[in-house]
Amino acid sequence: MQTRIIVKLDVKPPYVVKPVHFEGLRKMGTPSEMAKKYYNQGADEVFYIDIVASLYRRKILIEEIEKTANELYIPFAVGGGVKSIEDFSQLFHMGADKVVINTFAVQSNPSIISKAAEIFGSQAVVVNIEAKKIANKWECYTDCGRIQSGKDVLEWAIEIEKRGAGEILLQSVDTDGRQKGFDIDLAKEVVDSVNIPVVVSSGAGSLEDIKDLIEKVKPSGVAIASLLHYDKITIIDIKKYLTENKIEVSN
Amino acid sequence: MSSLIGVVNYGIAGNIHSIKKAIEKAGGLVKVINTTSDFEKVDSIVIPGVGSFSDAMKELHKAGFVEILKSTNKPMLGICLGMQVLSSIGFEYGKTKGLGLIDAEVKSIQCDASVPHMGFSSIDVVNTNKLLDGLEDEKFYFMHSYEVINYTDIASLSEYAGHKFVSSINRGNIYGVQFHPEKSREAGIKLFANFINCSILGNKHG
Numbered sequence: 104m105q106t107r108i109i110v111k112l113d114v115k116p117p118y119v120v121k122p123v124h125f126e127g128l129r130k131m132g133t134p135s136e137m138a139k140k141y142y143n144q145g146a147d148e149v150f151y152i153d154i155v156a157s158l159y160r161r162k163i164l165i166e167e168i169e170k171t172a173n174e175l176y177i178p179f180a181v182g183g184g185v186k187s188i189e190d191f192s193q194l195f196h197m198g199a200d201k202v203v204i205n206t207f208a209v210q211s212n213p214s215i216i217s218k219a220a221e222i223f224g225s226q227a228v229v230v231n232i233e234a235k236k237i238a239n240k241w242e243c244y245t246d247c248g249r250i251q252s253g254k255d256v257l258e259w260a261i262e263i264e265k266r267g268a269g270e271i272l273l274q275s276v277d278t279d280g281r282q283k284g285f286d287i288d289l290a291k292e293v294v295d296s297v298n299i300p301v302v303v304s305s306g307a308g309s310l311e312d313i314k315d316l317i318e319k320v321k322p323s324g325v326a327i328a329s330l331l332h333y334d335k336i337t338i339i340d341i342k343k344y345l346t347e348n349k350i351e352v353s354n
Numbered sequence: 355m356s357s358l359i360g361v362v363n364y365g366i367a368g369n370i371h372s373i374k375k376a377i378e379k380a381g382g383l384v385k386v387i388n389t390t391s392d393f394e395k396v397d398s399i400v401i402p403g404v405g406s407f408s409d410a411m412k413e414l415h416k417a418g419f420v421e422i423l424k425s426t427n428k429p430m431l432g433i434c435l436g437m438q439v440l441s442s443i444g445f446e447y448g449k450t451k452g453l454g455l456i457d458a459e460v461k462s463i464q465c466d467a468s469v470p471h472m473g474f475s476s477i478d479v480v481n482t483n484k485l486l487d488g489l490e491d492e493k494f495y496f497m498h499s500y501e502v503i504n505y506t507d508i509a510s511l512s513e514y515a516g517h518k519f520v521s522s523i524n525r526g527n528i529y530g531v532q533f534h535p536e537k538s539r540e541a542g543i544k545l546f547a548n549f550i551n552c553s554i555l556g557n558k559h560g
Contacts, residue, residue: 104515107473147474147495176376178472178495178537195404198371200497200537221447224405224435226470226497269470269499300468323468353474353493 105351106317107324108341109148110141110331111304112171114183115155116164121329122154122247123280131332134167139174141331144338147353149175150203150272150302150326152231153183157206158246165197172198180229180272186211191219195227203272205231206245209252209259213266220267225299230268232256234289235276241289248276256289257296264297271297272326275305280329282308290320302326310336310344317350357553360387360396362423362436365413369404369536373433376536380546382553390418398428398553403435407444407460407500410435411452423453429527429552430455431485437523437530438502446500455528458504458520467515470499474538475521477510483524484555485531485548486510492541494521494533502532527552 112119112134119137120128131137138149151171153164172179181194182203191202202223208216208230219228233248234241234256241256260271273293275286285306294301300323307313307330316325330336342352359382361370374384377400385396393399401423403410414420423430432440441458444450452460463469474493479486486509496512501519512521512532523530529549535542 104467105473105475172372173375176372176379176537176539176542178497178534179372195369196371198375200369200372200404200534222405222409225499226472227404270472298468300470300472323472 105353106322106345107147107302108338108352109150109302109324109326110138110146110338111150111152111326111328112137113152113154113328114167116153116167119332120154121280121332135170135174138171141338142175142177145342145354146177146338148178148180148324150180151182152203154247156184158249165193168194168199169197182229182231188215188218188222191223195223201227201229201270203229203231205233208263209243209245209254213262216263216266216268220269225267225269228268229270229272230263231272231274232260232293233274233276236286236289244276248279257292260293260297264299268299270299271301273301273303278306279304281306282329284308284312285316287316287319290316290322294320294322300324304328310341313341314345314348314350317345356383357397357550358383358385358395359398359400359550359553360385360392361400361402362387362419364417364419365405365409369402372536373400373402376543377546377550380543380550382546382550390422393422393426396428398549399423399426399430401430401432401436401439403433403439405435407435407438407446407452408448408450410439411444411450414439420453424455429549430529431549432530434498434532434534437532438500440523440528440530441502441504456504456507456523456525456530458502458523460500460502462499463501463514463517463519465515465517470497471514472497475512475514477512477521479510481509481524483509483529484552485524485529485545486522487548489541489545493538494535494541495537496533498532502530
């Protein structure tokens with residue numbers, strides 16, 4: 104089975120930034136420029152996450168999303184600060200194919216997942232899980248890794264599948280932006296707990312890290328951010344390396 | 355000389371933006387169909403689809419589009435759910451009657467891997483047609499939890515985790531693709547270019 108190679112753009116409008124542990128932001132470029140670059144390199148999908156929309160309680164910036172969508176002929180997922188069916192609807196009309204939700208569903212109202220799935224179809228509803236290891240378990244965080252929710256990651260993953268989510272974006276607060284490898288245990292537990300596709304993010308520091316994750320966890324997709332932003336490694340390099348290592352990707 | 359492609363707008367859950375953009379990229383002119391009278395102005399029809407089968411049929415009925423779509427002679431392309439609604443019956447959120455243009459049923463994907471099936475897959479063309487011309491070796495993007503069960507009008511098959519399913523259908527000038535050409539890079543643009551040619555031909559004959 105093919106593994107999707109997905110680019111994640113962490114956006115603090117108007118720039119894509121590189122967070123380390125979800126903090127310490129560095130400006131990397133505009134979302135539309137960077138999305139186009141990765142599209143041309145052969146990315147299978149783009150995830151656009153406005154990392155401050157939820158934290159600052161403001162609505163995600165619409166124009167930048169439309170501009171980014173216009174550059175792409177591959178699936179485009181958008182998230183950050185989504186809290187209503189109207190938000191979902193607006194983002195689809197701006198060119199998003201999937202909408203990513205976290206904070207509102209975890210903190211306020213998980214039933215928005217089922218409502219959105221019924222209206223827009225499961226395939227269009229992605230739930231972002233920000234996991235942090237506490238003792239021997241993982242707990243869900245919100246607001247870009249800042250707020251502890253008390254919810255157990257595995258229980259939440261099973262719950263959101265039941266509620267009709269079509270996909271999980273799994274991020275790790277512990278490994279995000281450090282480029283020292285994925286949290287393999289976390290990824291494996293989540294992938295094995297649900298039947299919906301899981302896109303694993305947070306931690307790609309080398310081609311070996313990506314290969315290691317796919318071989319051990321077999322996720323539906325891998326989301327890569329920091330590793331690509333300095334142009335040392337491209338999507339072309341990743342796909343070539345994985346193909347050489349007998350891992351199926353689309354070319 | 356150029357033909358006008360009508361993209362059917364129904365309900366709130368539309369991915370019209372990206373389809374319109376891709377058809378224009380392929381050199382086509384697009385008119386979004388909002389009312390029944392808009393159908394007269396276009397040379398061919400694209401039915402997009404995001405959402406569930408039952409909701410889609412409900413919205414098509416509400417807009418008054420069902421009878422027009424059933425009786426039109428214009429070339430038609432259904433995309434994803436838009437292909438599924440061409441079938442006689444759908445089983446998503448209850449049993450619902452479809453447009454019945456293709457003798458088929460729509461059922462949830464039964465396989466061992468995760469569902470929805472998301473990602474690029476190749477197509478195995480079993481009955482070539484104008485829409486798939488030159489696209490036999492290409493990969494297309496799929497994003498679906500349901501599949502069309504049909505035996506008579508299969509144009510191509512695809513495979514997901516060992517499970518074979520119908521990835522496109524064709525009957526006369528009615529076409530349906532389970533994948534999203536608007537999300538399938540240059541191959542998808544080429545498919546829309548092929549459909550634009552179908553609509554020009556359809557126009558000449560009609």
